[in-house]
Amino acid sequence: MKRVTYLLTEALTNIRLNQTTTIVAVATTAFTMACFGVFLLLYLNLRGVTSTLQDDIKVVVYVTDAVSAQALADLQARIKSDREVAGVTYVSKEQALTDFREQFPSEGYLLQGLGENPLPASLLVTMAHPSRSSEAVKRWADRLKGMPGVAQVQYNRDWIESVGGVIRYIEWIAIAIGSILAAASVTIIGSTTRLTLYARRDEIDIMRLIGATGTFIRIPYLIEGAILGALGGALSLSMLKLGFEFLKLRLGTQTQLLGGGMAFTFFSSQVSFLIVMMGLLLGWIGSWVSLVTFERARP
Amino acid sequence: MPSRCQGNNYNGEWSGAGSVLAPRRSRHVHCRGASLDERKTPESVIGDGGVTEPMIQFFHVSKYYGGRLALSDINLQIEKGEFVLLMGASGAGKTTLLKLLFGSERPDEGQVFVQNRNVGRLKASEVPSLRRTLGFVFQDFRLLPKKTVYDNVAMPLMVQGVSRQNTRRKVLETLKAVGVEHRKESRPAMLSAGEQQRVCIARAVVNGPIILLADEPTGNMDTQLAGEIIDLFKLINARGTTVVIATHNRQVVDQVKRRVVTLNQGKVVSDEGAGR
Numbered sequence: 001m002k003r004v005t006y007l008l009t010e011a012l013t014n015i016r017l018n019q020t021t022t023i024v025a026v027a028t029t030a031f032t033m034a035c036f037g038v039f040l041l042l043y044l045n046l047r048g049v050t051s052t053l054q055d056d057i058k059v060v061v062y063v064t065d066a067v068s069a070q071a072l073a074d075l076q077a078r079i080k081s082d083r084e085v086a087g088v089t090y091v092s093k094e095q096a097l098t099d100f101r102e103q104f105p106s107e108g109y110l111l112q113g114l115g116e117n118p119l120p121a122s123l124l125v126t127m128a129h130p131s132r133s134s135e136a137v138k139r140w141a142d143r144l145k146g147m148p149g150v151a152q153v154q155y156n157r158d159w160i161e162s163v164g165g166v167i168r169y170i171e172w173i174a175i176a177i178g179s180i181l182a183a184a185s186v187t188i189i190g191s192t193t194r195l196t197l198y199a200r201r202d203e204i205d206i207m208r209l210i211g212a213t214g215t216f217i218r219i220p221y222l223i224e225g226a227i228l229g230a231l232g233g234a235l236s237l238s239m240l241k242l243g244f245e246f247l248k249l250r251l252g253t254q255t256q257l258l259g260g261g262m263a264f265t266f267f268s269s270q271v272s273f274l275i276v277m278m279g280l281l282l283g284w285i286g287s288w289v290s291l292v293t294f295e296r297a298r299p
Numbered sequence: 300m301p302s303r304c305q306g307n308n309y310n311g312e313w314s315g316a317g318s319v320l321a322p323r324r325s326r327h328v329h330c331r332g333a334s335l336d337e338r339k340t341p342e343s344v345i346g347d348g349g350v351t352e353p354m355i356q357f358f359h360v361s362k363y364y365g366g367r368l369a370l371s372d373i374n375l376q377i378e379k380g381e382f383v384l385l386m387g388a389s390g391a392g393k394t395t396l397l398k399l400l401f402g403s404e405r406p407d408e409g410q411v412f413v414q415n416r417n418v419g420r421l422k423a424s425e426v427p428s429l430r431r432t433l434g435f436v437f438q439d440f441r442l443l444p445k446k447t448v449y450d451n452v453a454m455p456l457m458v459q460g461v462s463r464q465n466t467r468r469k470v471l472e473t474l475k476a477v478g479v480e481h482r483k484e485s486r487p488a489m490l491s492a493g494e495q496q497r498v499c500i501a502r503a504v505v506n507g508p509i510i511l512l513a514d515e516p517t518g519n520m521d522t523q524l525a526g527e528i529i530d531l532f533k534l535i536n537a538r539g540t541t542v543v544i545a546t547h548n549r550q551v552v553d554q555v556k557r558r559v560v561t562l563n564q565g566k567v568v569s570d571e572g573a574g575r
Contacts, residue, residue, distance in 0.1 A: 002457060002462075002463050002466070003457060003458075003460055006457060013445070202441070203443055205441075206441050206442075206443060206454075207454075207458065208426075208427075208430075209401065209403075209430060209435050209441075210430065210431075210435075210454055210455040210458060210502070211427045211428070211429075211430035211431035211455060211458055211459065212427060212458040213424070213427045213458070214423070214424070214427075216458055
């Protein structure tokens with residue numbers, strides 16, 4: 001117990017000993033991690049948007065005007081029984097006309113010259129969850145195309161695929177930037193530990209002479225690095241949150257318009273916790289690297 | 300030979316040891332209670348045709364620093380309970396010899412045994428356990444400046460995980476024995492050189508080392524102060540601890556009147572007074 005207290009006190013003493021360096025290290029780590037955080041935030045939000053879009057994948061099966069009521073019922077039953085399908089709704093010609101008038105009230109004149117309702121009846125199909133990838137949808141739609149009574153099959157494939165592509169790019173960029181910034185954080189905290197190590201090298205020599213094990217000597221410095229890293233992570237979170245709220249305030253109305261009710265979200269508490277833990281881990285690694293170099297120089 | 304040290308500082312646990320201050324090899328040193336006593340001291344020590352037990356052995360040891368010869372073909376054996384002075388000018392190799400003993404340096408040639416352990420072959424992870432059986436005293440004290448006297452002396456016990464209660468008992472006893480108990484809450488910088496050296500000695504002996512090594516412990520001290528410090532070493536030795544002191548101070552030799560090993564340019568040039 002006394003040893004645990006000692007090790008913790010030593011770590012805090014190290015932090016106090018190099019106050020200025022500590023502050024600089026925490027701030028730099030925070031900025032570095034915030035850069036990564038911006039990407040992570042962007043990525044998580046975009047992924048959220050696509051998953052909402054994918055939830056929205058609807059396949060519209062237009063039926064020919066000539067189809068008999070019996071054939072239509074058969075087709076609907078047939079589609080409903082597919083395991084890729086979650087639900088089917090029939091939209092009649094009349095319903096389609098009403099919907100069109102509601103959605104485009106000013107364009108109603110387009111239909112006025114036509115004697116009869118030009119809009120086809122359709123079956124609105126919602127895909128089941130496992131079949132929402134664009135390949136699965138395409139395969140299913142192709143199968144449907146040859147069936148009697150089916151005039152055309154439409155789905156919003158291109159849009160989903162292009163968003164998916166962007167997300168994959170962002171993933172790669174985030175990984176690349178993340179690795180570089182992680183290395184930077186490790187170096188920053190590592191140098192801080194190195195300063196402490198050199199400031200206290202005489203004490204370390206004394207500790208060695210009186211029979212302290214390597215681990216016992218190292219632990220305070222590892223704790224120091226971990227604390228700096230965790231503080232940096234926490235500070236980066238606060239900076240991100242501040243920036244996030246500010247942007248939301250400024251762009252509030254536009255985001256509503258863009259997402260149609262989809263609001264941007266900040267990190268969940270689990271992700272926030274993970275970010276702080278990541279800072280802690282990076283700090284620990286930084287100190288560890290410094291200790292290894294230090295011990296090599298002073299056996 | 301009455302000693303200032305004895306008059307001022309011995310009491311309690313150490314009072315029984317007063318008589319062994321006389322310069323003769325004591326065979327039976329009964330130590331009770333104090334931290335110094337918790338090592339295993341065989342009843343039979345050396346001298347009087349008794350059993351000898353080598354504590355330190357050098358076999359053809361050489362050490363180079365970047366091509367410069369620091370020690371050359373050293374052969375030396377120190378028995379349990381001996382008090383040995385390493386004499387020689389600075390640069391003669393005294394400090395290197397001590398460093399080889401506590402595993403801070405390794406011999407380039409030959410072998411060094413401490414308590415039958417081959418120090419040159421110890422793994423890095425085994426060095427701490429060797430050092431826990433040794434005590435060190437330095438000319439520059441090497442106390443932790445930000446810790447109190449008490450904490451400095453408690454440090455060797457703390458790194459070994461000795462309980463708080465036992466630590467307290469041992470530290471206070473040891474501080475009392477070396478005569479700096481009243482300074483236990485001070486920082487080293489507040490202490491005089493003599494007091495700092497006493498604290499350093501207390502730290503060296505608090506966990507009852509088998510061997511006590513000292514490098515110029517009386518450097519920069521006046522005659523009287525040096526005499527007091529040497530008396531402390533003699534007392535520690537009288538209680539069974541093997542003591543090796545590197546010094547170039549003739550006063551120490553005259554006062555100790557024990558074995559003197561003289562080094563010159565890395566070689567043992569004389570070894571006198573063994574068994575005195």
